[in-house]
Amino acid sequence: MRRELKPLQLADCAPLGTEVTDTDPRMIYHGEMIPVMTPDVAQGIKDARRTLRTNRFRPTGKRMSMIIDGCAGKTTLLLQIGRAYQGLLETERRPDSVWTPVVHINVPPRRESNMDWSLPFADFFGMDHTINIEKRNYRSTDMTEPVVHHMKESGTSLILIDGVDRIHDSELTTAFDYFDCLQDRLRLSIIYCGRGATDIVSEGLHHRRRGERLRTSQQFRSSLPVMEIKPIPFREGAVEEWRSVLKAYDENLVLYHHEPGSLLDFETLLHERTGGYMDTLDQLICQTAQQAIEDGTETITEEGLNDMVVGRQDAEDDWA
Template identity: 30%
Template sequence: MTTWDGFQAFATTPVAAPPPPDAPSRSLEERLAYHSRFVTVRTLMILGRHQAATARPSLIVTGPAGAGKTTDLLQVGRACHLAHTRRHGAAATAGQAPVAYVLVPPAASAKILAIEFARYLGIPVTAGMSQAQITNAVCHTYTAAGVQLVMIDEIHRLNPRTTTGAQSADLIKDLTERIGATFIYAGIDVTTTPLFTGVRGAQLAGRASLIDCTAFPARLGDEEPFRDLITAMEGALDMRHHRTGTLPQLAPYLHERTAGRIGSLARLIRQAAITALIDGTERITRTTLDAIRLDHLAEQHYQPRTRPRSRNTSIP
């Protein structure tokens, strides 16, 4: 994803989708491959409907680990890439790169971060080049390539309180002023990190709208967004014996099991589907879900309720 060729391949690969009702049955191998990728639910747009935001030149996507931030970020990039191609045509967009995706390395200096921007578009960087020279090459090439959207992931790794972190934050500010593109940042709980403190943090926060990918609530007024999410995921299953409505009925259990984290929920349903295909049951049940081991955060949160001891049971 962190090179143009890689991102372009991702953006142009058809999204995994369930077969239409009149389509011939797919083989076990095809359905295993499908559920290993599974359907992508665009949670960023769902979350955005419930949050007030003003039109600003950049966006920050934040939330806990496992909330689906990177998945949402990449889907936004895919949509932008495909929309650009549809609008202008494949021939007219040859040699252009409407979307850039950059991953912030741990403890990255400004020069290392600039090199990451250069690497995405294959800009040659030599050992003797200064940070300013690399930055100039990046700004020139990104502009020439028609980059419209720059996505910067793992932004929480920047700490403006350190010398290298401050310089990296300044580099990003410089790039936003010199590249005519919309910038979207994503990171873990960035509002609680030094990224939003001090003069540099205030500049970043003042230029960006915030979408908080917190855990999905079980209820939101009269709505049940988590149950709606489960219904959408169940509708995407390609299984011969699964009973429609089974997973929405398990919404309270699934919310407790995953702490409302979209990434954990998707992993749980995906692994349960693959298990059901392999063992031949072709349906997901509470028993199937109980047998799946999830990520550490979800397992730490989940405390299964034990059944009350019978009155007739003797206690040693």
């Protein structure tokens, strides 16, 4: 989970006017700029830190799991939490080749048994899960016990599971029984992430089919804490969050003719083009910045933004 993106300085880049290629450091940098801390991400990290801190020092009982739900940006929050948690632990222990406090998997494409659920964990640790390789028999074997042993030895205390929306109805019981078993045996925390994850996890934990409701006198949306990512609004009385995000992007731009603060001149246009969704905003700014480097304008312009094709186009544009 260790990964650090450092800001790029113009003084360390090729001089203005130098012909650039797609592998130029500035082109690469603007392909994935420094992650911007949105209000939802900041709140999610704070909420997760509080829960994980309590979990660490709870001597008995199951550790509380968490859910990340909402629109695009969920995986960003998931990874930010994982890195922040590992960074906190690294202040108490020097990292080594064995210690793996955070494990991150994506829901695999085929999940019919416990064996299938064990394989993404084995892959994370680089374990070979095929048998009879000499005879060209590449059938996989159940890796649950080796995975559990490895997690115990490596001090794993947090599992990040991304893409729970890919778990089908018929797989809910098997999947969540498996996750529940890992949590009981290893005393660790789990964060489930995916579109509609709140309902999926609730259904999986209570062994219900999707769409059914608990027949109780009191309804709860989820028995677990939910961290939700929402589009950032930009309307009268709600403009500061959007402006704070644009300001962060503005400060991260590495363009020779960029005037500090000028990205905010396009705050309305940027929200109209993206709907406040961070994935679309990031793509739009990154593409425009790369184009500005390539064509020599070296600044973000309205013409440059309008020339980019990204998702969430205004429906009116389709008829223009």
